[in-house]
Amino acid sequence: MPDGHKNWRAVAGQDILQQRAAMFAAIRYFFSGRGVMEVETPVLSHSGNPDTSIESLTSHCSVQGQVQQLYLQTSPEFAMKRLLASGSGPIYQICKAFREDPCTDLHNPEFTMLEWYRPGFDHFQLMDEITSLLRHLELLEENETVKSLSYQQLFEHYAGINPFQASVDDLFSLVSAKGIHVHIASENRHKPDKGFSLDELLDLILTHIIEPHLANEGFVFVHSYPASQASLARINDQNPQIAERFELFAKGVELANGFNELTDNTEQARRFQADSHFREQKKLMEIKHDQHLIDALAFGLEPCAGVALGLDRLLMLITGSRSIREVLAFPFERA
Amino acid sequence: MASYSTSEFRGGLKIMLDNDPYVIVENDIVKPGKGQAFNRIKVRNLKTGRTIDRTFKSGESVEAADVMDTGMEYLYNDGEFWHFMDPDTFEQIAASKDAVGETYKWLKEQDKCEVTLWNGVPLTVTPPNFVELKVVDTDPGLKGDTSGGGGKPATLETGAVVRVPLFIQIDEMIKVDTRSAEYVSRVKDA
Numbered sequence: 001m002p003d004g005h006k007n008w009r010a011v012a013g014q015d016i017l018q019q020r021a022a023m024f025a026a027i028r029y030f031f032s033g034r035g036v037m038e039v040e041t042p043v044l045s046h047s048g049n050p051d052t053s054i055e056s057l058t059s060h061c062s063v064q065g066q067v068q069q070l071y072l073q074t075s076p077e078f079a080m081k082r083l084l085a086s087g088s089g090p091i092y093q094i095c096k097a098f099r100e101d102p103c104t105d106l107h108n109p110e111f112t113m114l115e116w117y118r119p120g121f122d123h124f125q126l127m128d129e130i131t132s133l134l135r136h137l138e139l140l141e142e143n144e145t146v147k148s149l150s151y152q153q154l155f156e157h158y159a160g161i162n163p164f165q166a167s168v169d170d171l172f173s174l175v176s177a178k179g180i181h182v183h184i185a186s187e188n189r190h191k192p193d194k195g196f197s198l199d200e201l202l203d204l205i206l207t208h209i210i211e212p213h214l215a216n217e218g219f220v221f222v223h224s225y226p227a228s229q230a231s232l233a234r235i236n237d238q239n240p241q242i243a244e245r246f247e248l249f250a251k252g253v254e255l256a257n258g259f260n261e262l263t264d265n266t267e268q269a270r271r272f273q274a275d276s277h278f279r280e281q282k283k284l285m286e287i288k289h290d291q292h293l294i295d296a297l298a299f300g301l302e303p304c305a306g307v308a309l310g311l312d313r314l315l316m317l318i319t320g321s322r323s324i325r326e327v328l329a330f331p332f333e334r335a
Numbered sequence: 336m337a338s339y340s341t342s343e344f345r346g347g348l349k350i351m352l353d354n355d356p357y358v359i360v361e362n363d364i365v366k367p368g369k370g371q372a373f374n375r376i377k378v379r380n381l382k383t384g385r386t387i388d389r390t391f392k393s394g395e396s397v398e399a400a401d402v403m404d405t406g407m408e409y410l411y412n413d414g415e416f417w418h419f420m421d422p423d424t425f426e427q428i429a430a431s432k433d434a435v436g437e438t439y440k441w442l443k444e445q446d447k448c449e450v451t452l453w454n455g456v457p458l459t460v461t462p463p464n465f466v467e468l469k470v471v472d473t474d475p476g477l478k479g480d481t482s483g484g485g486g487k488p489a490t491l492e493t494g495a496v497v498r499v500p501l502f503i504q505i506d507e508m509i510k511v512d513t514r515s516a517e518y519v520s521r522v523k524d525a
Contacts, residue, residue, distance in 0.1 A: 053371065053372070102366075104364050104366075107364075180494060181389045183395070199370065202370075203371040206367065229370065282394075
């Protein structure tokens with residue numbers, strides 16, 4: 001029988017499907033014991049996420065008489081913050097998120113996300129709660145803690161460079177000293193920065209030099225990112241160079257991204273505008289931003305911390321799978 | 336000029352880097368959740384065969400290499416060039432020693448080869464996977480020893496030397512796998 005006729009079958013085996021079901025049950029048990037409420041928000045929305053490193057999938061509908069463009073959520077963040085501002089208290093959600101990502105061992109355009117928000121927590125308290133969840137899922141021993149490094153410590157330790165002081169030249173020297181050959185577009189050959197921003201070079205070093213080291217580690221928290229990579233995190237009151245953002249790596253793979261959440265509506269509107277401006281310059285898709293979120297923040301959102309955690313990647317860890325494609329019933333190719 | 340965006344990168348794609356034609360062997364994408372994505376590719380230089388790594392910022396473009404694989408018939412060698420003909424158009428081209436390289440050992444007149452052309456000029460020549468060639472020299476060996484255990488070297492009509500079973504004699508036709516340079520079988524009724 002030609003292979004084409006077998007593609008109706010699930011890719012993930014029965015044991016992996018059972019482990020997925022058990023993971024969902026354990027997560028729900030964990031949050032119900034802590035008084036965090038499970039919620040649902042729309043997957044399809046009239047506005048999207050202008051984040052410049054994320055591309056949205058769109059859909060169209062003519063429910064109200066005229067054809068409208070709709071966005072599939074890239075995460076439930078905006079709607080959940082509107083719930084928080086509406087007075088929901090602590091909430092979590094297990095949902096599908098969509099991004100125009102290539103199919104790789106770590107990416108599928110449709111994936112499952114766990115996102116939760118803790119009013120009154122800062123990001124360090126939320127990192128502690130993630131550690132408790134990992135213990136609950138038996139990915140950590142009862143008294144085991146998770147290594148935690150600041151972004152600066154991470155770069156100093158694994159790449160020998162201070163990311164807050166290094167220049168574009170310093171970073172290029174490091175990259176070539178490590179034997180990494182970067183393609184410079186011909187129109188950028190004569191520019192002093194070769195067409196790279198500082199953050200792009202830091203991302204290059206993170207993915208090419210640091211992550212291979214983290215692959216030999218278990219769980220590692222990285223916190224206190226450069227303010228230029230704040231995304232939706234607050235800027236630190238004492239040090240304006242630092243954003244109160246963190247990531248959790250597991251064996252060198254990004255598992256979660258969290259913030260001490262930005263609650264200032266003016267700053268939020270400014271960041272949306274900066275993203276839209278960048279999109280226009282780079283000829284990326286124009287995204288209608290969420291005015292409801294701005295309005296909710298203007299109404300008032302109490303200080304809170306939130307995190308999004310990739311559940312397919314978590315299941316890879318639980319099952320010891322090498323590729324996300326092995327833990328999905330029907331990865332994109334068979335969807 | 337044709338170009339490819341990094342989103343089109345895949346194994347087998349032919350691109351220009353530093354004025355040389357390359358073929359992509361592997362394409363690996365690394366993508367931070369909130370940052371710049373990169374395509375890390377392994378590419379082979381089609382002129383030298385050397386493999387190197389390159390990292391591209393995702394979203395960039397690179398010039399396409401005008402490289403084409405064409406099935407052609409080997410005609411003859413004039414001492415300096417190897418001449419091939421396109422069986423459909425009867426167009427003839429001459430390949431230099433650089434393009435033919437070690438492949439000359441397997442080239443027998445009228446065999447179908449794959450000639451890789453870059454801007455119309457032969458870059459490499461790939462022989463058929465299997466060729467049938469005559470043994471022109473080999474140790475006659477001991478009569479009656481047909482065990483074939485160790486084998487012996489045999490020189491073929493094109494100059495190639497392969498190991499053959501002990502029972503193979505001069506003037507016999509044999510079939511050889513050009514990818515491994517190994518003897519496959521005798522050719523009956525040659």
